[in-house]
Amino acid sequence: MKKLSSCIVALAALLATSAAAPAQEVSLRAATIGAPGGIQDVALQKFKEVAEERSGGRIGVTIYTGGALGDQDANMEAMQSGTLDIATIETPITVVDPLLGVFALPYMFADRAHVAAVLNGEIGEEVRERLVEQGLRPIGYYEAGFRQMTNNVRPINKPEDLKGIKMRTPGSKLRIKIFNAWGANAAPLPFPELYTALQTGAFDGQENPLVEVQSSRFYEVQKYLSLTNHIYQPGFLLMSEQRYQQLPEDLKQVVVEAAKEAGVASVAFGEKGDTEIVALVREKGMEVNEADMEAFKAASQQIWEEETAELGEEAADLIKRIQAARPQ
The missing domain is CATH 3.40.190.170 (Bacterial extracellular solute-binding protein, family 7)
Known part of the structure; x- marks a missing residue:
C-alpha cells in the first residue's frame, strides 16, 4: 500500500x-x-x-x-x-x-x-x-563593427602600403573593388577558411572588426594590426x-x-572590444598602428563617385540622407 x-x-x-x-x-x-x-x-x-x-x-x-x-x-x-x-x-x-551597398562605402559612417x-x-x-x-x-x-586590417607584410598607414598585399575580402564586388583601388591584390574567400589561408600564406592579410580578430584568433597568424576604421558594415x-x-x-x-x-548587446560587446582587444593582440605579439584615415578617405572619393553613378539617383539620394543624419 x-x-x-x-x-x-x-x-x-x-x-x-x-x-x-x-x-x-x-x-x-x-x-x-x-x-x-x-x-x-x-x-x-x-x-x-x-x-x-x-x-x-x-x-x-x-x-x-x-x-x-x-x-x-x-x-x-x-x-x-x-x-x-x-x-x-x-x-x-x-x-x-544592391542599393544597400552604399552602407559599405568607405567611411560612410x-x-x-x-x-x-x-x-x-x-x-x-x-x-x-x-x-x-x-x-x-x-x-x-x-x-x-568598424573594420580594421591585419597582415603579415608591413604596417598599413596609407593606401599605398597595401601595394601587392594579398588581401582576403568577403565575396562582395564592391569590397574587392575598394581594396584593389587602394593597391592591394584582393580576392574573396569563405570566412570559415580564412584562418588556415592566413596560416599557410595563401593570403597575406584580411579585414574584419576587432571582435573577429579576437574570436577567430587571427593574432596567432598575423603580425600587424592597422586601425583604419575603413568600413562600418x-x-x-x-x-x-x-x-x-x-x-x-x-x-x-x-x-x-x-x-x-x-x-544592444552586440554594440556593448563591440565598444568593449575597441580597447580590450587592442591590448590583447599587443600582448600576443602583434604590432599595432593607427592609419592615416584622411589619406584613405581621399583615396576613396573615386569609389564613391563610381558606385553612385552605377547605382543611380536613388543611391545618390540615400547617401545624402545618410550623411545628413550625422550627429552634430
Whole structure:
C-alpha cells in the first residue's frame, strides 16, 4: 500500500510539473558564419535568452555557429525558401538589394551614434520594407563593427602600403573593388577558411572588426594590426518572412523585442572590444598602428563617385540622407 501511495504521489508531482511548464510552440533555428564567442554569436545568444524568457518557454532557439548551415548567401536563400528561420547577414545583403551597398562605402559612417541614427530612423524602416519584399524580414540590426586590417607584410598607414598585399575580402564586388583601388591584390574567400589561408600564406592579410580578430584568433597568424576604421558594415538580423508570418501576434512582438536586445548587446560587446582587444593582440605579439584615415578617405572619393553613378539617383539620394543624419 505504501509503495502504491508513493507512486501516486510521484505521478501527481510529475503531472503538476508538466502542467506548470508551457509547451514549446515554436522552434527556431538561427545561423551565423561567426565563430563561437564572436559578435554575431553574442547577438544570437542574447536573442535566444530574451526570446525564450519573454515567451515563457513557448519559443525555443537553436544556434548554429561557424558556418555550420552554410555561408551567408546560402543562409539568405534558405530563409527565402522557408527552410531556415534566422541568420546574421552582413556584406552579402547586396545580393538581394544592391542599393544597400552604399552602407559599405568607405567611411560612410562617422561613429556608432551615426549608425544608430540611420538604422533606428526613417532609413532603417525603409530598408526593412525593401527586404521584406524579398522574403527577408529585418527583425533587428546588430553591430558588425568598424573594420580594421591585419597582415603579415608591413604596417598599413596609407593606401599605398597595401601595394601587392594579398588581401582576403568577403565575396562582395564592391569590397574587392575598394581594396584593389587602394593597391592591394584582393580576392574573396569563405570566412570559415580564412584562418588556415592566413596560416599557410595563401593570403597575406584580411579585414574584419576587432571582435573577429579576437574570436577567430587571427593574432596567432598575423603580425600587424592597422586601425583604419575603413568600413562600418551594419549587421542585419534577418528572419524568414514566411516563418515570421506563421507566428502568433504576441510571439512576433517577442521576436522583435529579443532582436532589439540582441542589437544592444552586440554594440556593448563591440565598444568593449575597441580597447580590450587592442591590448590583447599587443600582448600576443602583434604590432599595432593607427592609419592615416584622411589619406584613405581621399583615396576613396573615386569609389564613391563610381558606385553612385552605377547605382543611380536613388543611391545618390540615400547617401545624402545618410550623411545628413550625422550627429552634430
